[in-house]
Amino acid sequence: xxxxxxxxxxxxxxxxxxxxxxxxxxxxxxxxxxxxxxxxxxxxxxxxxxxxxxxxxxxxxxxxxxxxxxxxxxxxxxxxxxxxxxxxxxxxxxxxxxxxxxxxxxxxxxxxxxxxxxxxxxxxxxxxxxxxxxxxxxxxxxxxxxxxxxxxxxxxxxxxxxxxxxxxxxxxxxxxxxxxxxxxxxxxxxxxxxxxxxxxxxxxxxxxxxxxxxxxxxxxxxxxxxxxxxxxxxxxxxxxxxxxxxxxxxxxxxxxxxxxxxxxxxxxxxxxxxxxxxxxxxxxxxxxxxxxxxxxxxxxxxxxxxxxxxxxxxxxxxxxxxxxxxxxxxxxxxxxxxxxxxxxxxxxxxxxxxxxxxxxxxxxxxxxxxxxxxxxxxxxxxxxxxxxxxxxxxxxxxxxxxxxxxxxxxxxxxxxxxxxxxxxxxxxxxxxxxxxxxxxxxxxxxxxxxxxxxxxxxxxxxxxxxxxxxxxxxxxxxxxxxxxxxxxxxxxxxxxxxxxxxxxxxx
Amino acid sequence: xxxxxxxxxxxxxxxxxxxxxxxxxxxxxxxxxxxxxxxxxxxxxxxxxxxxxxxxxxxxxxxxxxxxxxxxxxxxxxxxxxxxxxxxxxxxxxxxxxxxxxxxxxxxxxxxxxxxxxxxxxxxxxxxxxxxxxxxxxxxxxxxxxxxxxxxxxxxxxxxxxxxxxxxxxxxxxxxxxxxxxxxxxxxxxxxxxxxxxxxxxxxxxxxxxxxxxxxxxxxxxxxxxxxxxxxxxxxxxxxxxxxxxxxxxxxxxxxxxxxxxxxxxxxxxxxxxxxxxxxxxxxxxxxxxxxxxxxxxxxxxxxxxxxxxxxxxxxxxxxxxxxxxxxxxxxxxxxxxxxxxxxxxxxxxxxxxxxxxxxxxxxxxxxxxxxxxxxxxxxxxxxxxxxxxxxxxxxxxxxx
Numbered sequence: 001x002x003x004x005x006x007x008x009x010x011x012x013x014x015x016x017x018x019x020x021x022x023x024x025x026x027x028x029x030x031x032x033x034x035x036x037x038x039x040x041x042x043x044x045x046x047x048x049x050x051x052x053x054x055x056x057x058x059x060x061x062x063x064x065x066x067x068x069x070x071x072x073x074x075x076x077x078x079x080x081x082x083x084x085x086x087x088x089x090x091x092x093x094x095x096x097x098x099x100x101x102x103x104x105x106x107x108x109x110x111x112x113x114x115x116x117x118x119x120x121x122x123x124x125x126x127x128x129x130x131x132x133x134x135x136x137x138x139x140x141x142x143x144x145x146x147x148x149x150x151x152x153x154x155x156x157x158x159x160x161x162x163x164x165x166x167x168x169x170x171x172x173x174x175x176x177x178x179x180x181x182x183x184x185x186x187x188x189x190x191x192x193x194x195x196x197x198x199x200x201x202x203x204x205x206x207x208x209x210x211x212x213x214x215x216x217x218x219x220x221x222x223x224x225x226x227x228x229x230x231x232x233x234x235x236x237x238x239x240x241x242x243x244x245x246x247x248x249x250x251x252x253x254x255x256x257x258x259x260x261x262x263x264x265x266x267x268x269x270x271x272x273x274x275x276x277x278x279x280x281x282x283x284x285x286x287x288x289x290x291x292x293x294x295x296x297x298x299x300x301x302x303x304x305x306x307x308x309x310x311x312x313x314x315x316x317x318x319x320x321x322x323x324x325x326x327x328x329x330x331x332x333x334x335x336x337x338x339x340x341x342x343x344x345x346x347x348x349x350x351x352x353x354x355x356x357x358x359x360x361x362x363x364x365x366x367x368x369x370x371x372x373x374x375x376x377x378x379x380x381x382x383x384x385x386x387x388x389x390x391x392x393x394x395x396x397x398x399x400x401x402x403x404x405x406x407x408x409x410x411x412x413x414x415x416x417x418x419x420x421x422x423x424x425x426x427x428x429x430x431x432x433x434x435x436x437x438x439x440x441x442x443x444x445x446x447x448x449x450x451x452x453x454x455x456x457x458x459x460x461x462x463x464x465x466x467x468x469x470x471x472x473x474x475x476x477x478x479x480x481x482x483x484x485x486x487x488x489x490x491x492x493x494x495x496x497x498x499x500x501x502x503x504x505x506x507x
Numbered sequence: 508x509x510x511x512x513x514x515x516x517x518x519x520x521x522x523x524x525x526x527x528x529x530x531x532x533x534x535x536x537x538x539x540x541x542x543x544x545x546x547x548x549x550x551x552x553x554x555x556x557x558x559x560x561x562x563x564x565x566x567x568x569x570x571x572x573x574x575x576x577x578x579x580x581x582x583x584x585x586x587x588x589x590x591x592x593x594x595x596x597x598x599x600x601x602x603x604x605x606x607x608x609x610x611x612x613x614x615x616x617x618x619x620x621x622x623x624x625x626x627x628x629x630x631x632x633x634x635x636x637x638x639x640x641x642x643x644x645x646x647x648x649x650x651x652x653x654x655x656x657x658x659x660x661x662x663x664x665x666x667x668x669x670x671x672x673x674x675x676x677x678x679x680x681x682x683x684x685x686x687x688x689x690x691x692x693x694x695x696x697x698x699x700x701x702x703x704x705x706x707x708x709x710x711x712x713x714x715x716x717x718x719x720x721x722x723x724x725x726x727x728x729x730x731x732x733x734x735x736x737x738x739x740x741x742x743x744x745x746x747x748x749x750x751x752x753x754x755x756x757x758x759x760x761x762x763x764x765x766x767x768x769x770x771x772x773x774x775x776x777x778x779x780x781x782x783x784x785x786x787x788x789x790x791x792x793x794x795x796x797x798x799x800x801x802x803x804x805x806x807x808x809x810x811x812x813x814x815x816x817x818x819x820x821x822x823x824x825x826x827x828x829x830x831x832x833x834x835x836x837x838x839x840x841x842x843x844x845x846x847x848x849x850x851x852x853x854x855x856x857x858x859x860x861x862x863x864x865x866x867x868x869x870x871x872x873x874x875x876x877x878x879x880x881x882x883x884x885x886x887x888x889x890x891x892x893x894x895x896x897x898x899x900x901x902x903x904x905x906x907x908x
Contacts, residue, residue: 068643068685094575109653113574116595121577128576140681144643145630150681162569162578169578170569172606178573179682181647181655193647193655193682195601196573201611 055088055131056266057307058314062138062154069142079149080137082189083182087132090114094128095304097121107183107190126164129303133157133310133353146184153178157202159353161303161346168345173202173353207359209366209385211328215415215455216505217253217291218246223488226464227471229256230263230275239279242461243286245488249498250505253289253327255417255457258316260298266308268315276316280323289327291417291457292320293370294354296333297470301342301350309350313357321362328366329358330388330417335369336376348379355383370417374401378408390418395444402452413455419445420459423495424484428477433484439496446504458501462486545614549600549652553592553614557581557607562588566608573601581607600654618654625649625708627701629688633714636694636753642713646684648703655682662703664688668715669695679703690715694753717753725763725801725809729790734816734898735841736792737848742775743785744801744809754782761786761801768796792852793898794818818898819847825894825901831908832882836894837875846874853896857906859888871896880908 059080082105089101097118102111121127134157141150154177161171176199182189222242225233246254256279263272283290294313320326331354335347351369358367366385371377377389387409391398405414423438425431442458449456463486472478487498547553555568567580568590577596581588588607596603600618605611626647634640644664648656662684665674668691677686688699697713729740742763747755761784765773777786784801791797800811825836834855839847851871855878857864865885869876876896885908892903 067680090575112653113595113599117575117577120593120595124578126578130576141645141683141685143628143630143645143685144641144687145628145632147630148628148645148683150683152681158571160569160571160576162576164578169567170606172569172571172576172604174571174604176571176602181682194573195599195655195682196571197602199571199602199604199613201604 054304055084055091055307056311057084057087057132058134058310059084060136062136062152064138066139067141069144069146071139071142075142075146079182079189083137083153083180083191084135086191087135091130091132091304093118094121094130097127104188105190107185107192110191110193113194124164126162129161129163131159131303131306133159133307148184149180149182149189151180151182153180159303159306159349161349168343171345171349173349174199175202176200202356207363209364211366211386211413211415211455213252213289215253215289215291215327215457216251217255217289217457218249218251219418219457219460220246220254220256221460221462221464223462223464223486223490223492226462226466227257227259227468228262229279230258230272234275234278236278236282240282240286243282243288246288246461247286249487249502252287253291253457254283255291255293255330257293257296257333259296260294260309260312262297263312263316266311268312268319273316273319277319277323280320280325284323284325288325290323290325291328291330291368292316292326293330293333295331298332299338299342301338301346303346306350306353309354310357313354314361317358317361321365326365328368328386329362330368330370331355331358333370334372334390336372336379339376351380352383355380368415368417374405377405381409381412384412386413386415388415388417391416392419395441395448398445398448399452402454406452415455415457416449417457418459419456420485421497422481422484423463423486423497424481426480428480435495435497438484439500442497442500443504446501450507458487459485461488463489463495465490545612547597547614547616549598549616549619549650549654551597551616552594553597553616555590555592555605555612555614557588557590557610559583559585559587561610563608569606570596571604571606572596573599573603598652598654600657618656619650619652620704621650622648622656622704622706623651623653625701625703625706627708627711629699629711629713632712633716634690636692636715636718636749636751637690638692640690641687642690644686644688644699644701644711646686646701646703646708647682648679648684648706655679656703658682660684660703662686662701664701665699666713667698669693688713692751692753694749694751717755718749718751720747720749720755720759720803720807722807723747723801723809725799725812727799727812727814729814731842732815732817733819733842734791734793734795735819735848736790736851738790739787740790740814741785741787742799742801743777744779744783746782747779747784747803747807748782755779755803757781759784759803761803763788763799763801766798767791768794773797791816817842820897820899823896823899823901827903827906831906832880832885834878834880834894835875836878836896837871839871839874839876839896847871847897849873851896853894855892855894857885857890857892859890864890 086105089105093099093102093114102114106114134155136154137151138154139149139151156176156178159173162169177197179195179197180191181193183192221227221229222238225231258276263269280290294316331351335351338347355367368384368386368388369380371389374389377387381387421438421441422433423435425434464483467479467482472482487495487501489495567578570577570579570592579590579592581590597616600616603614626649628645629642631642634642646662648660648662650656656679658679660679662677662679663674664677664686666688675686677684694715694717697715699711699713701708724745725742727740727742730738744761757780759779760776761779762774762776763786775786775788777784795816797814798811801809819841820839823836823839825834827834836853839851841847849872853869853871853876855867867878887908890906890908892906894901
């Protein structure tokens, strides 16, 4: 007895000593690494700083013969650079109420006007978040000595949001013509006079498009590349096989996601675009239509980002608009989830603008937004061509929710763009679901869909092994649930829901 | 207060309507709306009234002006809400959009009808005489509040050149008035100024510089034509002028290129003073023929001249002293039999079996040169030699040392 207690004492002492030792080593290593970090030699040169422009509006020249000296390409280039910079610093100044950069790009008398505005805003705690999205320059006069330019900036699209403190007071998008007089000073083209001469309020474009056929589809990610369809493992054969399965199921369309960052933000990666086009071709070969969801995993919406978002969307839409498989554009997946963190008005303004951008470039395909609930889908009904919403709630309230939405949207087509049930039944959800529950869910909901005459896209073809953090967060119970929404399990075997769906569709 | 404002508004509308009649081209009626665009003069107090029944009780007014947007809060009266634009917005010409909730409208602020300053630029500051080149005067007439005056504003451009004083009229276009000023055939200064609505700009100077010069001639001035390696020939140009008779600018660089009889190139240069450039060249040391041509590089060139420099002597003597280790050349006589000036180069070459073994060089002193063939340099043996001076060569066939 005594022996064992002295033994345990010895063990405790020994362990304590070990712990202490570890602690000391840890501390010493911390101090050591502290003194060995930072101040790297190459940092002196600032070689690591890569300038990436955060303001890139659509820009073009109107070619005309100007008075005075003929304008040359070099002058145009530096004029464009300085003039856009002038807008950028003005926008930034209005947003931050600081004057950085104004002096470089506005002459002494012109900058007074900005000073006064900002002084006033500072005094009244106002902040203007604004950007210009489009500039078209027409040079009227280039003086013979090359020191003065008078030009028109036509059709400048500006979006303005005025905040008092954190509250958005009002917003506006308009198109104006400006008269601009610039002087070449210290090698900068500086704005001497800026005169707004003409303007009109931007109204959303009313060219409506309808879906060519009723959507009976599915949300699609390849099983191995969940949330990463166009990644390094882009597998044409696999995708083609999947499309055949979808077609055999009796479905006619898929929904695919283009992630904002993944596709290169403002400067689209051509190789990603190529993969996307390939997918569209494969869909066409298999007789499937494609709803393309844009801006996935994007969540900023700030006005300063708009020119970059715009570039992204213009590039993508231009690349895909002529593909026969393309069915519709879905501007953003579940943007209403960002209402709380980003501000509803801010998100709505952003969505409106992006819808406009898509509609300018693609006049053939309808546009929608993938709202996360029937309630959220009542937003921007005017602006979208058909209303899309997701439904993961209790099926008992399904009918009443749909009826309510139908009243709100009038005669716009409705697409139930995401729905489904996870077959995961484990410790995390206390065994409340199962493959059979999923199967009967499909039996139920397909009936309801038919009753309400809805178009639909279910979630999803496969169970997934990998669920990225961005989708549902880190929580293991959420991940586990998200893994089990497929019709086909991780071994590639159809789950009961598969059969249930086939049965339902055959009816 | 309201009454006074009413009077004020009617007054400004009266003035504006007269302005509007003359300068319709600058006013932009809003195509989207049926309402008439309200116009103000820069510096006016601008007040926008909204009927209270069209107002939701809280919305401020968003104003989008030339230099940015701002927000103003209204003052409620019994029937309407009064939005008073901040003074700085009312001072700048241009269109202002306002928006209160779903209500919106536009106002246009005109520049004042007077000129405070004539911002004037003239460039390029110097142009070439003749009938082709020109400079441009750019003028931005601005009002008290630094607004450029509208298009169509008359601007007088005055310029003086020698006895000519002229005034020309131009109009503001694209908010800028500009006028090309043509050159005159005489090189001189032109004084330029502009004026609008009684306000004059400062005086500016335009330099009219000579056109590129025409071809010119060159001459030589030399003491004698002997190749004595001692005298200096002065080369100079005719008066260099452009085709209108304007002298080239002082200090124009003229390069004289000389080709000698062996086609070697020599060069010298001078810069012009009163249209004439001159340069000096030392006479050659032996007979030579020079072809000289002068250039203002890339611009003009002269006709060429040919000069001949004659030898200063026909013959000379030399003596081989006893022991043969000392050879004296001279006395050397020049073209008048005078002793040659010190410094005439004399060369002596020694050969052994046609191989050059030694070359000696000396310059004359009192008309003579002594060559010493020291044993260290020239061991005993049989040599031949030659002596060269002033373009002449004398051979020593057999020299036993």
